[in-house]
Amino acid sequence: MRDPDPRTLRRARQGDLGAFEELVRASQADVYRFALHLARDTATAEDITQETYLRAFRFLHSFRGDCKFSSWLLRITRNCAMDALRARSQRAERDLLAPLPGEDTDPVARMELDTALTAVSAEHREPFLLIEVYGLSYQEAADVLHVRVGTVKSRMHRARKAMCEALALDEEDAGEV
Amino acid sequence: MRCERAQTALSERMDGEHLPNQLAADLDAHLAKCGRCQGFATRADRIRSAMRLHAVEPVPDLVEPIMELLAEEPAAGRDELASRRARHAGHDPVPRDDDAQASRRRAARRLAPIAAALVVGLIAGSLLVGGPFARERGAPTASALDIPREVVAQAAGLDEFRARYRMVQVDPASAVPRREFIVQTWLKTPDRFRMEVAETTDAKRLRSSATPANDLTYVADRTGSLTRVPDCTAGPECTEQTTIVTKRPPFSSSSSLPTDLVLPLTAIGSADQIPGLERGTVEGREAVLVELAFEQAEPLFPFLGLGDRWRNIHGSDRVRIWLDRTGWFPIRVDVFPNPSADRRSWAGRNSVIGDLSGESILSLRLLNFSREVDDVKVFDIDSRGDKVSEHARPVDVTTLAGSLAFGIEDVERAAGLDTYGAAEAPAGNTGEGEQVVVAYARGMSWLKISQTSDWNGPGLFGGVEATAEQVELPNGGVGYFEPGAQSIGRRLAIHTTERDFVIETNLPRERLLRAAQALTLPGREIPPSWSSAPVVTPSEALAGLDFDPNLLPIPAGYVLSAAEPTETAGVVGATFTYRPQDTGVSGPDIEVHVERGTVPSTAEPRTVEVLQLRNGRFTGSFDLLEWNQGGVYYSIRAEGEGLERLVALAMEFERDVPG
Numbered sequence: 001m002r003d004p005d006p007r008t009l010r011r012a013r014q015g016d017l018g019a020f021e022e023l024v025r026a027s028q029a030d031v032y033r034f035a036l037h038l039a040r041d042t043a044t045a046e047d048i049t050q051e052t053y054l055r056a057f058r059f060l061h062s063f064r065g066d067c068k069f070s071s072w073l074l075r076i077t078r079n080c081a082m083d084a085l086r087a088r089s090q091r092a093e094r095d096l097l098a099p100l101p102g103e104d105t106d107p108v109a110r111m112e113l114d115t116a117l118t119a120v121s122a123e124h125r126e127p128f129l130l131i132e133v134y135g136l137s138y139q140e141a142a143d144v145l146h147v148r149v150g151t152v153k154s155r156m157h158r159a160r161k162a163m164c165e166a167l168a169l170d171e172e173d174a175g176e177v
Numbered sequence: 178m179r180c181e182r183a184q185t186a187l188s189e190r191m192d193g194e195h196l197p198n199q200l201a202a203d204l205d206a207h208l209a210k211c212g213r214c215q216g217f218a219t220r221a222d223r224i225r226s227a228m229r230l231h232a233v234e235p236v237p238d239l240v241e242p243i244m245e246l247l248a249e250e251p252a253a254g255r256d257e258l259a260s261r262r263a264r265h266a267g268h269d270p271v272p273r274d275d276d277a278q279a280s281r282r283r284a285a286r287r288l289a290p291i292a293a294a295l296v297v298g299l300i301a302g303s304l305l306v307g308g309p310f311a312r313e314r315g316a317p318t319a320s321a322l323d324i325p326r327e328v329v330a331q332a333a334g335l336d337e338f339r340a341r342y343r344m345v346q347v348d349p350a351s352a353v354p355r356r357e358f359i360v361q362t363w364l365k366t367p368d369r370f371r372m373e374v375a376e377t378t379d380a381k382r383l384r385s386s387a388t389p390a391n392d393l394t395y396v397a398d399r400t401g402s403l404t405r406v407p408d409c410t411a412g413p414e415c416t417e418q419t420t421i422v423t424k425r426p427p428f429s430s431s432s433s434l435p436t437d438l439v440l441p442l443t444a445i446g447s448a449d450q451i452p453g454l455e456r457g458t459v460e461g462r463e464a465v466l467v468e469l470a471f472e473q474a475e476p477l478f479p480f481l482g483l484g485d486r487w488r489n490i491h492g493s494d495r496v497r498i499w500l501d502r503t504g505w506f507p508i509r510v511d512v513f514p515n516p517s518a519d520r521r522s523w524a525g526r527n528s529v530i531g532d533l534s535g536e537s538i539l540s541l542r543l544l545n546f547s548r549e550v551d552d553v554k555v556f557d558i559d560s561r562g563d564k565v566s567e568h569a570r571p572v573d574v575t576t577l578a579g580s581l582a583f584g585i586e587d588v589e590r591a592a593g594l595d596t597y598g599a600a601e602a603p604a605g606n607t608g609e610g611e612q613v614v615v616a617y618a619r620g621m622s623w624l625k626i627s628q629t630s631d632w633n634g635p636g637l638f639g640g641v642e643a644t645a646e647q648v649e650l651p652n653g654g655v656g657y658f659e660p661g662a663q664s665i666g667r668r669l670a671i672h673t674t675e676r677d678f679v680i681e682t683n684l685p686r687e688r689l690l691r692a693a694q695a696l697t698l699p700g701r702e703i704p705p706s707w708s709s710a711p712v713v714t715p716s717e718a719l720a721g722l723d724f725d726p727n728l729l730p731i732p733a734g735y736v737l738s739a740a741e742p743t744e745t746a747g748v749v750g751a752t753f754t755y756r757p758q759d760t761g762v763s764g765p766d767i768e769v770h771v772e773r774g775t776v777p778s779t780a781e782p783r784t785v786e787v788l789q790l791r792n793g794r795f796t797g798s799f800d801l802l803e804w805n806q807g808g809v810y811y812s813i814r815a816e817g818e819g820l821e822r823l824v825a826l827a828m829e830f831e832r833d834v835p836g
Contacts, residue, residue: 017247024243029236046239053243064525075528086387131192132225138194146527157188164220 349531352386367618419562427616435479634707639679643708654700
C-alpha cells in the first residue's frame with residue numbers, strides 16, 4: 001500500500017473533497033480487503049470500508065504524520081471492524097476460521113494455506129496478514145494494531161513458526177500415504 | 178547460534194527488517210549447516226507465496242457511495258461544534274431517501290455514535306495547553322526531607338497493613354470514558370500479600386458497550402501465588418483465567434510482591450533523592466507531595482500489569498503522590514498527561530485522544546487503612562487454576578551450616594535482617610544443578626543468598642549478565658552488580674573458585690555490598706568462556722582498533738559497564754555497553770558499536786532519514802540508529818527508546834571519552 005502524495009494529503013486535511021476522493025480511490029482496495037479479512041463477509045466489509053472513510057474524514061486534521069497514512073487508515077479500519085463485530089455480538093474466533101469468500105487462484109496453495117492458517121490463533125493472525133499480505137513493516141503493523149513493536153515481532157514469529165510446523169506435519173502425512 | 182534465535186532472526190529478515198551485521202553473519206553461518214532451519218526457511222517462503230496469491234480478489238468500487246456520505250459531513254476540522262449541536266438538537270446529518278444506497282447509509286449510521294463520541298474527545302484534546310505544572314513549578318519545596326531514606330526506614334518496622342482505595346480511570350476516547358474501581362491490598366510481612374481490583378462502573382454502561390469488567394485478583398503466600406484476570410481472547414464473552422505458582426522459593430522474582438501501594442519502596446525507596454514539593458493536610462492526615470514521571474512511578478500501579486484492558490499512559494506523564502508524613506503510604510495519587518510535543522506525537526500514534534493536561538487520567542484516593550489484617554484467610558490460595566511449579570523444597574536452616582560458604586548470622590548482622598527460611602531448588606531454568614537459597618527479612622525488607630556448585634556459565638549464576646558492572650567488594654575480590662527492575666531486586670553475582678553466589682535484595686546498593694562481606698570465599702573474575710565475547714576495559718578495546726572513533730560520553734545516571742572487541746569477516750570493531758547506575762534512574766542498556774565501514778544497504782530499506790546525521794538509518798523494531806562518519810560505521814541501540822532520544826545521544830558523541 002503506497003502512501004499518498006503529501007500535497008494531496010494536505011489539501012484533503014483542509015477539507016478539499018476532491019483531494020479526499022483521490023485518497024479513497026488509491027486506498028479503498030486495501031481497506032476493503034483488510035476489512036474482509038476481519039469480517040469474513042462482503043456486506044460487512046463494505047459497511048466497514050464506508051465507516052472507515054467517514055471516520056478518516058472527520059479525524060484527518062488530527063493526523064500528524066507520526067506514522068504512515070496507510071497505517072493510520074488501516075488502524076481505523078480495524079477499529080471499525082471491531083465495533084461492527086462487537087455490535088453484532090459475533091464471535092471473532094469462529095468467523096475468522098470460516099473460509100475466505102472469493103475466487104481461488106491456486107487450489108494447492110489454497111490447501112496449504114488452510115492447513116497452516118488453522119494452526120494460528122486470531123491474535124497472531126492479524127500481524128501475519130498485515131506483514132505477509134500487505135508487506136507492512138513491524139513498526140507499521142504495530143501502529144495499526146496499537147501494540148508495541150516487540151509484540152508484533154514475537155506474534156509474527158510465533159504465527160510463522162506454528163504455520164511452518166503445521167505444514168511440516170502435513171508433509172509427513174503426505175509422505176506416509 | 179541456537180535454532181530458536183536463528184529462526185527469529187530469519188523471520189525478521191524475511192519481513193524486511195535490517196539485522197545488525199554480526200547477527201546477519203551468524204545467521205548465514207547457522208543456515209549453511211542446519212537442515213532444520215533450512216526447512217523452516219523453505220516452508221515460510223511457500224506460505225508467503227500462498228498468502229500473496231490469495232490476496233488477489235475482486236474488490237467493489239466504493240468511491241461513489243463514500244463520497245456521497247461525506248458530502249453530508251461538515252468540513253473536517255472546522256465545524257465539529259456545529260455538527261455536534263445539530264446532532265444534539267436531533268438533526269440527522271444523513272438525509273433519508275429511498276435510493277439503492279439507503280441501506281449502506283443506515284449501516285454507517287449505526288456506527289455513528291461511537292464516531293461522535295470521538296469527536297467530542299478530540300475537541301477536548303485540542304484544548305491541551307499549559308497545565309498545572311507550568312504554573313506550580315515555583316512552589317516552595319517541603320524541606321530537605323530525605324524521602325527515600327524515610328521510606329526505606331519505614332519498611333523495616335512494618336508488620337501488617339490493609340488499605341482500600343477508590344480509583345477512577347478517565348479515557349475520553351473510550352466507549353466508557355470514566356471507569357471506577359475499588360482497589361484493596363492486604364500485607365502481612367514478610368511475604369503474604371493480596372491485591373484485588375473490583376470494577377464498580379455502572380454494569381449497564383459496560384454491557385451496552387460490550388466492555389468486560391476489569392476484575393483482578395493477585396495473592397501470594399510463603400510458597401505460592403495466584404493471579405486471576407478476565408480472559409477475553411475467545412470473543413466478547415469473557416471468562417476468568419487463573420494461574421497458580423506452587424513450590425516457589427522465598428522472594429521468587431517470578432512472583433514478586435507488588436506492595437508499592439502499601440509503601441512505595443520500589444518507586445521511591447530506590448531513588449537517590451526525591452524532593453518534596455509541598456506539605457499539606459490531605460484527608461485529615463499530614464502529607465508530603467512528590468512528583469515522579471509515570472515511568473518511575475509505575476510500581477504504584479501494579480494492577481496495570483495484570484490483564485491488558487487499561488488505557489495507555491505515557492512514560493513521561495506526571496504522577497503526583499501525596500504520601501502520609503509518618504506511615505509513608507500513598508493517600509492520593511493522580512496521573513496528569515505531560516503537555517510535551519513528544520507526548521502529543523505519541524498520543525497521535527496510539528489513538529490516545531482527548532486527554533486534558535490539567536485533568537487526572539488515573540486517580541487513587543485512600544478510603545481507609547488499618548495496621549492490622551484481622552482475617553488471614555484472605556491470603557489463602559484456592560486450588561483451581563493452571564498450575565506452574567518452581568520445584569523448591571523447604572529445608573531447615575540449622576542443617577545447612579556445614580555446606581554454606583557464608584555464616585548465616587554474619588549475613589544477619591551485615592544486612593540488619595533476621596533469618597527467614599531456606600529452600601533447595603533447581604539452579605537454572607533448564608533444571609540442571611541445584612541451589613540452596615537462604616532468605617532474610619525484617620518488615621518489608623528482604624535479602625536472599627543463593628549458592629550453587631553446579632554453575633558452568635555462560636553468564637553469571639542468577640541470570641546476571643557477563644556485561645554487568647564489575648564492583649569491588651568491601652572485603653576484597655570482585656562481584657558483578659545489576660540494578661533492580663519492577664519485579665527483580667538488585668543483584669550481586671559472585672564467582673569463586675569453588676562455588677557461585679547471587680545475592681538479591683530490595684535494600685539499597687550499599688547494604689547489598691555490605692552483606693557480601695559475610696562470604697568466606699573471595700570473588701574472582703569470571704572465565705572468558707562465560708561471556709559471549711571477552712570483556713575488556715574500554716581503553717583495551719580502543720587500543721585494539723586501527724582507527725580512532727568518537728564515543729558516547731557517559732550519560733547522567735549511567736556507568737560504562739563493559740567493552741567487547743569484535744571481529745566479523747576480518748573487520749575489527751568494538752561494542753561498549755552503558756548501564757543505569759543504581760540511583761533510581763530507570764532506563765535501558767545503551768549499546769554502542771563501532772567498526773570501519775559503512776551502513777550496509779538492504780534491498781528494501783524501511784527506514785527513516787535522519788537529517789542531522791549523514792547517511793543515518795533508524796530501524797524502529799530494533800531501536801537501532803546507524804550512521805557513517807569519517808569512514809567509520811557507528812550504531813547505537815537502546816531498547817524502547819525512540820528516534821528522537823537516539824539522535825540526541827548520537828549528537829553527543831565525542832573523541833577520547835571513556836579512557
